Amino acid sequence: MKIIVIEDEVDILKGIQEVIEQSGLPFEQVFAVHTAEEALTVIEQCRPEIILTDILLPEMSGLDMLESVKAFGYQPKVVVISSYSNFMYAQRSIQLGAVDYILKPAQKEELIEKIGSVYDMVQRERISADQIKNQMAYARLGTEALKEKFVLGLCMHKTALQEHIHHRLQVWDLQWLETHSYVVISLSINKDEFRGKEDKDINLDLFAIGNIAEDIMMSYQPSVMIRSIHHDWVILTAWEQEQDVAQDIHDRVLKYQKIKPAIGISPRMHSFQAISVAYEQARKALKIAILNSSNRIVSYSDITDRMDEENDVRISQWVAEAVLDGDDEAVRRWLGEAMERFMLDRDVSKTGDLSIKCFEWILEVHSSLAEKVDMEISHFPMELWEKAERCPTVDDLKLLLQEHLSELMKLVLDQQQPSHPNYMIDKAKRIIEAKYGEEVTLQSVADELNIHPVWLSRLFKKETGQNFLDYLTEIRIEQAKQLLRGTNLKIYEIAEKIGYHEIQYFGKLFKKRTNMTPKEFRYGK
Incomplete structure (x- = not known):
C-alpha cells in the first residue's frame, strides 16, 4: 500500500512523513511533495491508495487537485488537513470523497490514529473486493460448468426442442442452434505418439490445445466449446467454412505446441434434434484422424460408410x-x-x-x-x-x-497356370466355334474348362497372339460372310444367328473388319 503527503510547509511535511514512517504501518512507499502539480504527477504514475493533502497550496489548492484526480479513474482514500476550521472547506472535501478532515496543529497520536484508521479501511475493502471477485469467479465457473453439462447432454442424447429447452438455450446464449445450420468438431491427440509421457503431462497438452482452440473460436462465432466425457474437446459452430476453422486450429496448435492435433468434423446439420447424431459422426471422423498420421483433419462425409x-x-x-x-x-x-x-x-x-x-x-x-x-x-x-x-x-x-x-x-x-496350354486353348477354340451364336463370354468358357478367367485370358493371348474377344469376333464375322453370300437370310437374321442382337452394332463391327457394309459384301461391291 502507498501513501502520498502534500504540504507546502517544509517542516510540517517532514514531520508528517517521519510520523508515518515511525508508525509501524507497513506502507510500501511514502511520497512527500510540496505542490499540487508534483502530487498529480506522482498520483497518475503510482496510484497511491491514501492521499493526505493540505487545502491551501501554491498555485493550485488541494481541493482543486482532488477534482483533477477524478480523471485518473481510481478512488483513493483522501484525508484533508488544514489550519482553517472553516466548515465550507470540510464540506467540499467530503463532497470530493474525503474520508476524514484534520485540523492543524494535529497531535502525533491523532495523526497516527487517523492514518491507521484509513489504512484499515483500505485493507478491509481489499479483502472484501477479493472475496467478491472470488465469488464472481466461482459463479462464472459454476455457470460455465452448468452450460457445459447442458451442451454435453445435447451431444450425448437425442433431444427434442421443447419449451424448457428453448428457454435454456436463451439463458446460455445458444439460441443460434435453433436458427442456424451447424457442425460439430471433435478435437484430440493420438496418445500413442506420446509414449513415455505421464498422464498428467498429456492432460496438460490437451489443456493447452483447448486454450488455443478456445482463443481461435472467438473469431468464428457463433460457437460453443466444451470438454467431452473422453476428456478431449468438442466444438459446435455455425461458422460456414468449417474446414477453415479446423485448419486454423490444426496450424496454430502445431505452431505453438509442436503437436499435430486430430480433428473430426460432422456433416452440416440443419435441425436442433440432430446434435447427438452430428456428435457421434464427428467422433467417428476423429477416430480416423487419430489413427491416420498422414491426414489429421477428417470429415465424416469422406469416410466410407456405404457397406452394410x-x-x-x-x-x-x-x-x-x-x-x-x-x-x-x-x-x-x-x-x-x-x-x-x-x-x-x-x-x-x-x-x-x-x-x-x-x-x-x-x-x-x-x-x-x-x-x-x-x-x-x-x-x-x-x-x-x-x-x-x-x-x-x-x-x-x-x-x-x-x-x-x-x-x-x-x-x-x-x-495356377494350366499344365497343357495348347490343349486348353484348342479346347477353348472348339467351344467358341460351337457356341459362337450364343452368349459366349470369357467367363462362360473358363467355367467349362474349370479354370479362372484371368488365366484363360492371359493364356489365350500368349498362345494365339490375340485376345479372347478378338478371336470370338473373328469367328462370328467369318460365319456372317458365309451366310451373306450363301443364303437368302435377312441381314438382321444373320446378325442374330451369329450372336449379335443389335443390327446397328453388327453393321459397324462388320464394316470395321471388312471395310464394307453387310449389304455391300452380299452384292459383291
Missing part, C-alpha cells in the same frame, strides 16, 4: 476375388475401405488394435482364397503378424498389407 453388415462379411471374399483376377487397383480399394471400417470399430483405439483386426481379416482372405485355388498359403500369416506388430503408423500397416496381397496375387497367378 452383410457386405462387411463379404469384403474378404471380394478381396480374394480381386487377388484371383490380378486386379491390383481393386485390391487397394477394398483394402482401404476395410481398414477405414476397422478403425471405426469400438474395440479399435490405437494402431495395435487395428493390427489385430487386420490380421484376423487377412486370415479370412486366405480362407476365401483356399476355397477357390488348390495351393498352400498358410505360412504367410505369422510372418505378417510379426511385421504388423512393428508398424508404428496406419500408413505403414496399410503398405505392409498391400505388399502382402500383391505377393499373394503373384503367387496365385504363377502357380
Whole structure:
C-alpha cells in the first residue's frame, strides 16, 4: 500500500512523513511533495491508495487537485488537513470523497490514529473486493460448468426442442442452434505418439490445445466449446467454412505446441434434434484422424460408410476375388475401405488394435482364397503378424498389407497356370466355334474348362497372339460372310444367328473388319 503527503510547509511535511514512517504501518512507499502539480504527477504514475493533502497550496489548492484526480479513474482514500476550521472547506472535501478532515496543529497520536484508521479501511475493502471477485469467479465457473453439462447432454442424447429447452438455450446464449445450420468438431491427440509421457503431462497438452482452440473460436462465432466425457474437446459452430476453422486450429496448435492435433468434423446439420447424431459422426471422423498420421483433419462425409453388415462379411471374399483376377487397383480399394471400417470399430483405439483386426481379416482372405485355388498359403500369416506388430503408423500397416496381397496375387497367378496350354486353348477354340451364336463370354468358357478367367485370358493371348474377344469376333464375322453370300437370310437374321442382337452394332463391327457394309459384301461391291 502507498501513501502520498502534500504540504507546502517544509517542516510540517517532514514531520508528517517521519510520523508515518515511525508508525509501524507497513506502507510500501511514502511520497512527500510540496505542490499540487508534483502530487498529480506522482498520483497518475503510482496510484497511491491514501492521499493526505493540505487545502491551501501554491498555485493550485488541494481541493482543486482532488477534482483533477477524478480523471485518473481510481478512488483513493483522501484525508484533508488544514489550519482553517472553516466548515465550507470540510464540506467540499467530503463532497470530493474525503474520508476524514484534520485540523492543524494535529497531535502525533491523532495523526497516527487517523492514518491507521484509513489504512484499515483500505485493507478491509481489499479483502472484501477479493472475496467478491472470488465469488464472481466461482459463479462464472459454476455457470460455465452448468452450460457445459447442458451442451454435453445435447451431444450425448437425442433431444427434442421443447419449451424448457428453448428457454435454456436463451439463458446460455445458444439460441443460434435453433436458427442456424451447424457442425460439430471433435478435437484430440493420438496418445500413442506420446509414449513415455505421464498422464498428467498429456492432460496438460490437451489443456493447452483447448486454450488455443478456445482463443481461435472467438473469431468464428457463433460457437460453443466444451470438454467431452473422453476428456478431449468438442466444438459446435455455425461458422460456414468449417474446414477453415479446423485448419486454423490444426496450424496454430502445431505452431505453438509442436503437436499435430486430430480433428473430426460432422456433416452440416440443419435441425436442433440432430446434435447427438452430428456428435457421434464427428467422433467417428476423429477416430480416423487419430489413427491416420498422414491426414489429421477428417470429415465424416469422406469416410466410407456405404457397406452394410452383410457386405462387411463379404469384403474378404471380394478381396480374394480381386487377388484371383490380378486386379491390383481393386485390391487397394477394398483394402482401404476395410481398414477405414476397422478403425471405426469400438474395440479399435490405437494402431495395435487395428493390427489385430487386420490380421484376423487377412486370415479370412486366405480362407476365401483356399476355397477357390488348390495351393498352400498358410505360412504367410505369422510372418505378417510379426511385421504388423512393428508398424508404428496406419500408413505403414496399410503398405505392409498391400505388399502382402500383391505377393499373394503373384503367387496365385504363377502357380495356377494350366499344365497343357495348347490343349486348353484348342479346347477353348472348339467351344467358341460351337457356341459362337450364343452368349459366349470369357467367363462362360473358363467355367467349362474349370479354370479362372484371368488365366484363360492371359493364356489365350500368349498362345494365339490375340485376345479372347478378338478371336470370338473373328469367328462370328467369318460365319456372317458365309451366310451373306450363301443364303437368302435377312441381314438382321444373320446378325442374330451369329450372336449379335443389335443390327446397328453388327453393321459397324462388320464394316470395321471388312471395310464394307453387310449389304455391300452380299452384292459383291
